[in-house]
Amino acid sequence: MTESLDLLEQAHALLSTVALVDRSMLTDDELVAHLKVEEAVGRFLDASRVLTAGEVAERSRYSLGADGLSMKLGERKASNFIEQVTLVSQAEACRRIRLGLAIRLRQSFLGEPLPPERPIVAEAMTHGLIGVDTANIILYSLKQASRGSVATPENMDAAELALVTMGTKESADLVADSGRLWRDAMDPDGIEPRYEDILENAMITIGRERNGIKNYNIKADPETSAVLDAIFIESMDPKVGPRFLSEDDRARALMFVEAEGGELVETLIDPRPIERKRIDALRAVLLAGLRATREGPTDMRTVGSVTAIISLKDLEAGSGFGILEGSDEVISASAVQEMVCESGFYPMLVGEKGQPLAHGLLKRYFTEAQRRAMIARDGDRCISPGCKRRAASCHAHHVIFYTDDGPTDIDNGVLLCPAHHHALHQGAFELKMVDGMPYFRSSVDRFDDEAWKPASHNRLAFAAA
Numbered sequence: 001m002t003e004s005l006d007l008l009e010q011a012h013a014l015l016s017t018v019a020l021v022d023r024s025m026l027t028d029d030e031l032v033a034h035l036k037v038e039e040a041v042g043r044f045l046d047a048s049r050v051l052t053a054g055e056v057a058e059r060s061r062y063s064l065g066a067d068g069l070s071m072k073l074g075e076r077k078a079s080n081f082i083e084q085v086t087l088v089s090q091a092e093a094c095r096r097i098r099l100g101l102a103i104r105l106r107q108s109f110l111g112e113p114l115p116p117e118r119p120i121v122a123e124a125m126t127h128g129l130i131g132v133d134t135a136n137i138i139l140y141s142l143k144q145a146s147r148g149s150v151a152t153p154e155n156m157d158a159a160e161l162a163l164v165t166m167g168t169k170e171s172a173d174l175v176a177d178s179g180r181l182w183r184d185a186m187d188p189d190g191i192e193p194r195y196e197d198i199l200e201n202a203m204i205t206i207g208r209e210r211n212g213i214k215n216y217n218i219k220a221d222p223e224t225s226a227v228l229d230a231i232f233i234e235s236m237d238p239k240v241g242p243r244f245l246s247e248d249d250r251a252r253a254l255m256f257v258e259a260e261g262g263e264l265v266e267t268l269i270d271p272r273p274i275e276r277k278r279i280d281a282l283r284a285v286l287l288a289g290l291r292a293t294r295e296g297p298t299d300m301r302t303v304g305s306v307t308a309i310i311s312l313k314d315l316e317a318g319s320g321f322g323i324l325e326g327s328d329e330v331i332s333a334s335a336v337q338e339m340v341c342e343s344g345f346y347p348m349l350v351g352e353k354g355q356p357l358a359h360g361l362l363k364r365y366f367t368e369a370q371r372r373a374m375i376a377r378d379g380d381r382c383i384s385p386g387c388k389r390r391a392a393s394c395h396a397h398h399v400i401f402y403t404d405d406g407p408t409d410i411d412n413g414v415l416l417c418p419a420h421h422h423a424l425h426q427g428a429f430e431l432k433m434v435d436g437m438p439y440f441r442s443s444v445d446r447f448d449d450e451a452w453k454p455a456s457h458n459r460l461a462f463a464a465a
Contacts, residue, residue, distance in 0.1 A: 008048075011045075015041075039131070040128055042131070043125070043128040043129075043130070043131050044128045046125075046131060046132045047103075047125040047126050047128070049096060050096045050099040050100040050103065050125070050132065051100050051103065051104055051126075052100070053078075053082055053093065053096035053097045053099075053100040054096075054097060054099070054100020054101045054102075054103070054104040055100065055104060056069060056070070056078050056081065056082060056097075057078040057079075057097040057100065057101055058101070058104070060077070060078035060081065069081070078093075078097060079093040079094045079097060080093075082096065082097070095132075095136060098136075098139070099132065099135055099136055099139065101117070102116065102117045102118045102121065102122070102139055103116045103117075103118060103121055103122035103125055103126070103135070104116060104122075118138075118139060118142070118160060120157075120160045120161050120164045121135050121138055121139065121160065121164055124164045124167070124168065129164075129167075129168045130164060130167040130168060131172070133172040134167040134172045134175050135167075137163075137167075137172055137175050137176045137179055138160065138163045138164060138167065138175065138179060140179070141159075141163065141176070141179025141180065141182060141183050142156060142159060142160060142163075142179075142182075144183045144187065144190075145159060145182055145183040145185075145186040145187055146186075147187055147190060148183070148186035148187025148188070148189070148190060149186075149187065149188070149189055150185075150186050150187075150188075151186040151187065155186055156186075159182040159186065162178070162182070163175055163178060163179055163182065166178055195222075198221050198222065199221050201219060202219055202220060202221035202224065203219050204216055204217065204218050204219070205217045205219075228282075231281055231282060231285050232277075232278050232281060232282075252271045254267075284393065284418075288392070288393070310322035310333060314333040320332075320333045365396075365408065366396035366408060366410075366413050370396070370408075370409070370410050370413060371391070371396055371415070373410045374391070374396065374410055374413055374414060374415050375391045375415070377410070377436075377437070377456060378414065378415065378438060378455065378456040378457055379391075379456065379457030381415075381457050382394050382415060382416050382417035382420055383414050383415060383416065383431075383438055383440070383455040383456065383457065384416060384417070384420040384423075384429070384440070384455070385440060385453070385455065387417055387420055389417035389419075391415050393417065393418075394415040394416055394417050394418075394421075395415070395416055395417075395418060395421045396413055396414075396415060397413065397414055397415070397416045397421055397424070397431075398412055398413060399412050399413070399414055399431045399432060399433050399438065400412055410436075411433060411436045412433060414431060414438045414455070427443055428442070428443055429441060429442050429443055430442075430443065430446065431455070432452065434452075437454065437455075437456055438454075438455040438456060439452045439453060439454055439455055440452070440453050440454075440455040441453070
């Protein structure tokens with residue numbers, strides 16, 4: 001047994017003991033100390049692993065044929081051999097080989113020793129100053145930069161030194177940002193082609209639906225990424241409170257907390273995990289796009305609609321089920337009732353045998369001009385008393401239901417946020433129009449004709465009064 005292998009066996013025995021330590025029994029200071037020392041130890045182990053992988057790859061190179069290490073042991077490629085011995089993924093084996101070849105000592109054709117391909121990265125890794133993530137990022141950045149018109153040996157050495165120095169103090173993500181700057185500085189002519197390649201690779205792939213869930217894989221270009229990030233970040237800003245809550249989520253989110261004076265204050269504490277928040281935000285923005293006007297610039301018009309198929313009997317009763325085009329799962333009739341109130345969802349009514357009963361039902365949808373007129377009349381808010389949701393995220397609703405022959409005009413239309421729209425369909429309150437103005441009555445007062453109250457929030461009207 002060699003000295004290095006003996007040391008590894010000792011390290012293995014020691015670390016196996018450390019892994020059994022109950023971290024919950026450590027103090028905060030001890031836990032942080034563990035975090036730092038474990039990372040330092042891990043860096044040395046990572047350096048050892050990639051150097052070994054690099055040497056295995058060198059001894060298994062194609063030119064050696066049957067005499068290559070991996071071939072002698074039954075594997076054609078070094079990565080396959082490492083995968084079989086270590087049980088890591090082939091992708092991880094390839095990463096170790098790539099990094100190991102870059103930092104290992106080399107030999108000339110005459111057998112003379114040569115420095116590593118990237119000597120500064122090699123020294124930093126073998127001294128435990130940078131980890132595998134940082135080293136791989138630096139190598140990738142330098143590889144891209146090497147194609148540039150000003151990638152002289154002096155500039156490449158300067159970039160390697162700067163990135164390694166940064167890597168000893170900053171996270172791998174920040175090193176990646178700096179690596180891109182070095183790449184673009186040394187290869188300015190490659191900026192546009194690289195961006196064109198990015199656009200070519202941007203895509204959305206759609207998987208099969210399983211148990212009502214369909215997988216969409218998004219590979220976003222920088223512009224699309226910026227838009228998506230803006231949606232997710234703004235919609236989850238804690239300063240603006242929970243956004244895009246369903247009625248059930250809103251009920252669970254409503255809590256009372258004690259204020260400074262001991263008074264109980266009603267507040268919303270979002271119960272959803274971040275993944276649910278993202279899908280709710282994205283759905284709301286997509287629905288807003290489907291509701292967009294067909295007027296205006298071509299690239300900003302709505303590009304489609306969603307077809308909701310339901311029997312006339314079920315739509316009128318609010319019971320039974322409907323089908324959304326593109327989904328294998330059925331949804332409740334009451335959900336279809338809510339969706340077809342708003343543009344973006346195209347209702348197709350069928351009879352008991354499935355025969356279409358109506359076509360051209362786009363006349364049921366309020367136009368953008370009608371929505372603006374409702375805002376002018378009622379204010380830029382949901383008309384439910386006390387609701388502060390802006391009209392831009394509200395549904396246009398027929399006061400006399402469209403299925404009850406209610407007309408699609410502003411004298412029969414109001415704007416309701418999704419939560420209050422749902423509550424209306426569940427019977428929580430009633431609406432009616434009087435002389436073209438909306439009035440509201442809670443379900444608890446349904447038999448009290450004096451309980452009707454104006455629902456308009458028009459600030460100009462209030463100011464005039």
